[in-house]
Amino acid sequence: MLTGAAIPFMPSYLAAAEAENSKDGLSFSDDRILRVAIMGLGGYGTRVADAMQACKRAKLVGVISGTPAKIKNWQNKYGILEKNCYNYENFDQIKNNNDIDVVYITTPNALHHDETIRVAKAGKHVICEKPMALNAREGQEMVDACQAAGVKLLVGYRMHFEAKTLEVVRLRETGAFGKIMFFQGLCGFRIGDPNQWRLNKALAGGGSLMDIGIYALNGARYMVGEEPVWLTAQETKTDPQKFKEGVDETIQFQLGFPSGAVASCLSTYNMNNLDRFFLNGEKGFAELQPSTGYGPIEGRTHLGPLTQPHTTHQTKQMEEMAGIILDGHKPIIAVDGNEAIKDLKLIDAIYKACKTGQKIDV
Template sequence: MRTRRNFIQKMGLSALGLYTFQGLNASSFSLLKQKAADGPVLRVALMGLGGYATRVAESMQQSGRAKITGLISGTPEKLKTWGAKYNVPEKSRYNYENFDAIRNNPDIDAVYVITPNALHHNQVIRSARAGKHVICEKPMGLNAKEGREMVEACKKAGKKLLVGYRMHFEPLTLEIHRMRTAGELGNIKFFQGLSGFRLGDPTQWRVNKALAGGGALMDIGIYALNGCRYMVGEEPVWVTAQETKTDPVKFKEGVDETITFQLGFPSGVTASCLSSYNMNNLDRFFLNGDKGFAELQPASSYGPIKGRTHKGPLDISSDRPQQAVQMDEMAAIILDDKKPVIPVDGEEGVRDLVLIDAIYKAVKTGGMIKLG
C-alpha cells in the first residue's frame, strides 16, 4: 500500500507601559475577539492531510464561516480516519489522481492546497479547472513564472486564488500596519526581519529540492520577505543576498541552509533579513521610523504573538487560533468580496515569488539585482 510520503516523492520527482485595546482599530479588535459576522459558510476540501493540515482542520472547528466538506489525500487510511473525525462522507473523499471529479461535487466551494511546494502549481490549476476557488499555502509556487500561470488559470476559470498568509489577519500585525499607515511612526527608515529554526529530520520533504524547490528561504524566510513589504508599505527596487552553508550533507545543492538578504525601497528605506534552517531564537520583526518604532517577537509563530512600540507593550491576547481567524476572513473574501487590509490574493503571492527569484539570483551572482 502506498504511503503519502511515497506518493509525494513520486509526484515531486515528476514535477521537479501598557498599550492596550485603545490603539486597536475596529478591524483588529473584531478579528481578535469575535467570530466573523453571520453569512454563508465556505465549504472547503483540504488537500494534503499532513501536520499543518491537522492544525488547520482543528482550528476550523472554531471557525464561524468555514467548514470541512471534502478531503484529498494519497493515503487511504487518512481519508477514512479524517472522514470519520470531520464527518466527511466517502463521496467527498478523493486521492490525487481523481480529485478533478470535485467539479461534480456541489458540497465543495474551495480547495485548500496544503502540500509540498513543488505540487502547488499543478494542484491549484487543476482545482481551478474543476470550478473551485483555491487557497494555497505559501510559497504559492516555485518561482514567479509558476505563480503567474496559477493566477491566470484561476482568472480564466472565474475563481479566486488566495494564499495562506495567516499573519495578514493577526491583530498585533494589523495594529502595527495601522500605526505605520496613520503616520504614528513617522517616516519609515529601516526594517529587520529574522525568520528561522533548527531543522530536525534530514529526510523530510523540506530538504528535498524536488519537493521544496529550495530551502529555508522558501519555507520560513518568506515570513520576513513578505513582512518587510507590508510593514514598510512599499515594493522593493533592489535586493542583495548571501548564502551560508555549514552542513552540505543535510542541505544539499539547491537547498539553502541560511540566507541573509537586503532590500531597498523607493523612499530610501532599507531592510535587512535573515532566513535559516540552522538557528533558533529568531522570529523577530522590527520597524523603525523617525517618530517611533514597533517590534514583534515572536512575529510569525502560531502564537501568542507579542509586541511593543515606542508607546509601550502591545498587551493583547487572543483565544482564537490564527487559522480560525484566517478561514473566517478568507470566507468573507471569497463569498462577500471583502477587501482585506493586507492583500492575500494570488498577485500578492507572485510578488513574493519575484523577490525569491531575485534573492536566489543575487546569491549566485554576488551582485545587486534591480527590480521593477
Template sequence: MNSRRDFLRQVGGSALTLSLATTTFPEQAHALPADGKQLGVALVGLGSYADRVATAMKDCKLAKLIGGVTGTPTKIDTWSTKFGLDKANFYSYQNFEQIKDNPAIDAVYITLPNSMHHEYVIRAAKMGKHVICEKPMSVTVKEAEEMIAACKKANVKLYIGYRLHFEPYTRELIRLRKSGELGKILHVNSYDGFKIGDPKQWRLKKALAGGGAMMDVGIYCINGARYATGEEPIWVSAEETKTDPVKFKEVDETITWQMGFPSGAIASCVTTYNFNNLERLYVIGEKGFVELSPAFGYGPIKGRTHQGAMSWDTTKMHQTWQMDGLADCILNGKPDPNMTGEEGLKDMKVIEAVYKSIAAGGKKVSVV
C-alpha cells in the same frame, strides 16, 4: 475582551489608545450572509499542516471543512472520525476532478509540498472552485504567473495562505504604519528561522521544496518587510552560508540579505535552517517603532511599540482567523487583505532576486 482593556490601561490617554479602542479586527466583524451560507472547504494533502487547519476550522463561523484529498486511503477513516466528515467527500489525486460535481465544496486549500502547488491550483481552477494555496505559492515566478492566469480564466478566487494578514498583532502593526503614527519608515529588521530536524524530509529536497529556508520561512521576512513599509523592494543583495553541506546539499541553509525600497528604507533580513530563537520583525519610523517577537510563528505573537506593550487576544488559532476572513471575502465581498495570487507573485519575484544575487556573489540585483 480583557486583553484589550489591559492594554488600554497601560497606554491610557494617548492617541494610540484612542486608535486601538476603536479598532475592529476581522474576527470581531465576521457575519454569515443572509442566506446562512458557509464556505465549504476541502483540504488537498492531509499532512501535519492540513491537520492544523482542520483543527482551527472547528471554531470557524463562516468556513466549514467538508472533506479532503489524499494519496493514503487509511487517512480517510482517521479524518472522517476525528473531524466528523462524510467519507463521500474524500478524494484521491487520481479522481481529484470529481470535486467539481460536489456542490458542498466551494473552495480547495492546497497544502501539498511547494513544487505541487502549480499543478493542483490549475487543476482546481479548471473545476470552477475557489483556491487557497499555502505559501510559497510556487517555486518560480513563471509558475506563479500561470496560476494567476488560470484562476482569472476560470473566474475563481486565488488566495495565498498568508495567515498573519488576519492576525491581530500584525494587523495592528499595519494599521500603525498606515495611520502615520510611526512616521516615515526608515528601517526594518526581519528575521525568521529554526533548526530543521529529519534530514530525509521533503523540505530538504529541491525537487519538492524548490529551495530551503528562504522558500519555507524566509518568505515571512520578505512579506513582513513589505507590509511594514507598505512598499515593494526595488533591489536586493544576498549571501548564503552553509555549515552542513551534506544535509543542505540540495537547498539553502542560511541566507542574509538586504532589500531597498523606493522611499530609501532598508530592510536587513536573515533566514536559516540551522538555529533556533530567530523570529523578529522590528520596524523603525521617524516617530516611533513597532517590534513583534515572536513575529511569524503560530503564536502567541508578542509585541511592543514606543508607547508600551501591545496586548491582543491570542486564544484563537491563526488559521481560524484566516479561514473565516477569507470566507468573508468570498461570501460577503469583503476587501482582500493582501492575500491574492498577485501578493504571492510579488514575494516570488523577491525570492528569485535573492537567489540571483547569491549566484552573482552578493551583488545588488534589481527586483523586476
C-alpha cells in the same frame, strides 16, 4: 428553520454559525458557509482542520489525499462524508460536487502549481499554502488559470490577519512612527529529520527561504508599506550533507525601498531563537517577538505594549477568507495570487543575487 437544539448531533461549529446568524437576524443557510476540502492531510493540513472547528463561516466538508488510512481517520474525526473524499488521481471529479466551494492545498511546494490549475479547471476556488509556487513563472500560470476559470486564488498568509501585526500596520499608516527608516526580519529554526520533503529540492524548490524566510520577505513589504526596488543577498552553508545543492541553509538578504528605507533579513534552517520583526521610524518603533510563530504573537512599540487578544491564526484566516470569497471583502493586507507573485519575483531575485553576488534591481 431547525435550531441547534433541535439537532442534537449538529457539530459545534455549525451550531455556532446558527447562533451567530440568528443573532444577526439572518436565517441559517449553507450558502453562507464556505465549504472547504483540504488537500494534503499532513501536519499543517491537520492544524487548519482543527482550527476550523471554531469557525462560524468556514466548514470542513472534504478531503483529498493519497493515503486511504488518513482519509478514514479524517472521516471519523471530522464527520466527512464518503462522497466528499478524493485521491490525487480522481480529485478532478470535484467539478461535479456541489458540496465543495474551495480546496485548500497544503501539499509540498512543488505540487502547488499543477494542483491549483486542476482545481481551477474543476471550477472550485483555491486557497494555496505559501510559497504559492516554486518561482514567479509558475505563480503567474496559476493566477492566469484561476482567472480564466472564474475562481478566486488566495494564499495562506495567516499573518495578514493577525491582530498585533495589523495594529503595527495601522500605526504606521497613521504616521505614529514617522518616516520609516529600517526593518529587520529574523526567521529561522534548526530543522530536524534530514529526509523530510523540506530538504528535498524537487519537492521544496529551495530551502529555508521558501519555508521560513518568506515570512521576513513578505513582512518587510507590509511592515514598511512599500515594494522594494533593489536587493542583495548572501548564502551561507555549513552542512552540505544535510543541505544539498539547491537547498539553502542560511540566506541573508537586504532590500531597498523607494523612500530610502532599507531592510535586513535573515532566513535559516540552522539557528533557533529567531522570530523577530523590528520596524524603526524617525518618531518611533515597533517590535514583534515572536513575530510569525503560531502564537501568541507578542509586541511593543514606543507607545507601549501591544495588547490585542490572540486568536488561533488559522481560525481567523479561514473566517476572513470566507468573507473574501463569499462576500467580496477586501483584506487590509492582500492575500491573493498577485500578492504571492510579488514575493516569488523577489525570491527569484534573491537566489540570483546569491549566485552572482550582484545588487539586483527589482
